[in-house]
Amino acid sequence: MRIVVCLKRVPDTESVIRLTPDGTTIERGDLNYIINPYDEYALEAALQLKEAEGGEVVLLCAGEAEADSTLRKGLAMGADEAVLLQVPQELRDPWSTARLLADWLRAHPADLILAGKQGVDYDHGAVPGMLAELLGLPSATAICALERVADGVRVEREVEAGRERIRLPLPCVLSADKGLNEPRYASLKGIMMAKKKPLEVLESQATAEAEAGRLALPPARPAGRVIGEGAQAAGELLRLLKEEARVL
Amino acid sequence: MNIVCLIEQTGGLERGSAREALGLARRLADAAGGQVTGLVLGSLRDPATLGAWGADRVVELPALDGPGSSDAWSAGLADALDPLAPDLILLSASATGRELGPRLAARLGTGLVAECTELAWQDGQWLATRPIFAGKVLVTAPVNTKPALVSLRAKVFAVQEGGPAARVEQASLAGREMKAVVEEILAAAGGKLDLSEADIIVSGGRGVGGPEGFAPLEELAAKLGAAVGASRAAVDAGWRPHSQQVGQTGRVVNPTLYIACGISGAIQHLAGMKNSRYIVAINKDPEAPIFKLADYGIVGDLFEVVPALSRALS
Numbered sequence: 013m014r015i016v017v018c019l020k021r022v023p024d025t026e027s028v029i030r031l032t033p034d035g036t037t038i039e040r041g042d043l044n045y046i047i048n049p050y051d052e053y054a055l056e057a058a059l060q061l062k063e064a065e066g067g068e069v070v071l072l073c074a075g076e077a078e079a080d081s082t083l084r085k086g087l088a089m090g091a092d093e094a095v096l097l098q099v100p101q102e103l104r105d106p107w108s109t110a111r112l113l114a115d116w117l118r119a120h121p122a123d124l125i126l127a128g129k130q131g132v133d134y135d136h137g138a139v140p141g142m143l144a145e146l147l148g149l150p151s152a153t154a155i156c157a158l159e160r161v162a163d164g165v166r167v168e169r170e171v172e173a174g175r176e177r178i179r180l181p182l183p184c185v186l187s188a189d190k191g192l193n194e195p196r197y198a199s200l201k202g203i204m205m206a207k208k209k210p211l212e213v214l215e216s217q218a219t220a221e222a223e224a225g226r227l228a229l230p231p232a233r234p235a236g237r238v239i240g241e242g243a244q245a246a247g248e249l250l251r252l253l254k255e256e257a258r259v260l
Numbered sequence: 261m262n263i264v265c266l267i268e269q270t271g272g273l274e275r276g277s278a279r280e281a282l283g284l285a286r287r288l289a290d291a292a293g294g295q296v297t298g299l300v301l302g303s304l305r306d307p308a309t310l311g312a313w314g315a316d317r318v319v320e321l322p323a324l325d326g327p328g329s330s331d332a333w334s335a336g337l338a339d340a341l342d343p344l345a346p347d348l349i350l351l352s353a354s355a356t357g358r359e360l361g362p363r364l365a366a367r368l369g370t371g372l373v374a375e376c377t378e379l380a381w382q383d384g385q386w387l388a389t390r391p392i393f394a395g396k397v398l399v400t401a402p403v404n405t406k407p408a409l410v411s412l413r414a415k416v417f418a419v420q421e422g423g424p425a426a427r428v429e430q431a432s433l434a435g436r437e438m439k440a441v442v443e444e445i446l447a448a449a450g451g452k453l454d455l456s457e458a459d460i461i462v463s464g465g466r467g468v469g470g471p472e473g474f475a476p477l478e479e480l481a482a483k484l485g486a487a488v489g490a491s492r493a494a495v496d497a498g499w500r501p502h503s504q505q506v507g508q509t510g511r512v513v514n515p516t517l518y519i520a521c522g523i524s525g526a527i528q529h530l531a532g533m534k535n536s537r538y539i540v541a542i543n544k545d546p547e548a549p550i551f552k553l554a555d556y557g558i559v560g561d562l563f564e565v566v567p568a569l570s571r572a573l574s
């Protein structure tokens with residue numbers, strides 16, 4: 013089975029985000045970058061499928077030149093090869109990203125395409141579904157269970173009423189939620205081997221189509237207030253919730 | 261101006277998030293001049309009552325009453341939307357909306373504004389605001405596609421009631437092969453309230469100490485009609501299911517009241533709950549970061565404070 017895992021480079025979730033003075037983008041100089049956490053679940057699922065039935069796992073990233081180190085980390089986890097669709101500037105627009113990825117995937121078809129359910133940077137959660145529609149493939153979003161069945165896969169996803177169980181034929185596009193599995197750490201051997209694995213860089217002139225817009229920091233919450241200590245504060249809390257906040 | 265809201269339903273009743281979309285659509289249509297159509301994913305028991313929430317017209321799609329299929333449904337919806345000539349399509353950033361929105365966006369060739377928290381019609385264009393970087397930043401950008409396709413974050417937009425009955429129509433859809441098919445919906449244990457729809461959430465963290473430590477939180481939640489949430493530490497320890505995790509890699513919630521018990525207030529947890537209207541923190545460490553944003557903090561042992569709250573409520 014040939015599995016393509018879409019991988020993205022994002023700022024660490026611990027990051028303090030600062031804006032540039034003109035408010036059009038974020039200050040990126042001092043940020044620490046990681047593999048998008050949801051993509052790690054996707055990659056782990058791919059590696060487990062490969063271990064079970066053979067095949068290859070290819071990493072695909074639309075990103076700037078620096079994303080090559082992110083791809084190396086994915087290779088160290090166990091992927092076989094990586095492709096970087098290198099763009100001059102970060103694509104903040106999922107529609108532009110999805111079309112760029114779809115162009116490559118049309119020329120290099122996969123049996124299964126896996127991705128994280130959303131990038132923890134721009135939080136659209138749109139690329140996997142767009143990709144599926146562009147390629148004419150079935151899809152399931154934010155899966156938390158995955159099982160291989162005779163002619164395809166069976167997945168589960170959290171919905172408001174509980175869990176949906178969905179059956180899909182291959183090829184298809186799946187996006188991963190936390191809970192799908194426990195991503196492995198790269199071993200020392202994996203890190204050494206990753207250096208020799210193929211990483212192809214294809215330059216693209218694709219740019220974001222949607223207007224980037226203006227960024228702002230959200231209004232700060234009022235400073236916190238401690239109203240008391242221990243069990244005896246319970247009565248005062250209920251009084252405040254009823255009379256001041258009026259939420260009870 | 262034609263505004264179309266995609267109306268999700270369960271058992272013939274529209275979901276609360278659909279009413280929120282209709283409320284916003286009504287205000288926009290009244291401001292910019294236009295009409296609001298509710299396009300139902302299936303059929304409703306009493307479709308004309310959508311008028312009360314803001315719809316001028318309701319179009320039901322009985323073909324979608326059967327099992328879900330994201331590929332067949334997005335194609336069907338695109339067909340059903342075409343004759344409605346929408347300028348703006350609103351859907352919910354719900355499980356269904358997250359499944360259908362991106363596919364529909366690609367099918368219509370429009371792109372998607374996902375998880376929108378503010379939408380205005382200004383100087384002849386849509387101006388949409390959405391949180392990015394887990395809510396650390398807000399971005400406001402014009403949407404220049406026609407139609408504009410926007411998914412709305414739950415519990416952000418106000419519902420409004422009192423409109424007249426809506427006109428009701430039905431539309432049929434061409435039969436289509438379904439590739440991905442929902443085989444079954446496994447109901448949540450005990451029909452529990454979903455976090456994203458709850459008005460009050462009682463959440464527990466590592467301080468709860470173990471699965472049985474959630475019992476007093478469950479009791480308080482039952483008294484308040486609240487849902488129970490958890491920090492990632494409690495989920496990763498196996499004390500609570502993933503569906504209850506609040507935070508950057510869990511659910512993002514907007515309740516009126518969030519009660520954090522034994523949760524320190526890590527940045528990734530705050531990402532999921534800091535837009536709650538009121539935050540209560542119960543923590544025995546007075547230095548816990550959660551106190552920096554709790555409207556009402558109690559320094560103390562949750563195993564004393566939480567039962568005291570339940571007692572005071574009975």
Ligand SMILES: Cc1cc2nc3c(=O)[nH]c(=O)nc-3n(C[C@H](O)[C@H](O)[C@H](O)COP(=O)(O)OP(=O)(O)OC[C@H]3O[C@@H](n4cnc5c(N)ncnc54)[C@H](O)[C@@H]3O)c2cc1C
Nearest residue numbers: 465466467491492493507508509522524526529544545562
């Ligand atoms: C990529 C990534 C994503 C993440 N996503 C999430 C996420 O979505 N959600 C999330 O929650 N976390 C997330 N985290 C984890 C986060 O960084 C914290 O580790 C986690 O939130 C800590 O959970 P906690 O507050 O329950 O535990 P702790 O930080 O250990 O805090 C426990 C608190 O309980 C208090 N306490 C102990 N006993 C008692 C008692 N008897 N009574 C009262 N108080 C008591 C302590 O004083 C302490 O403040 C993520 C981390 C990473 C790296």
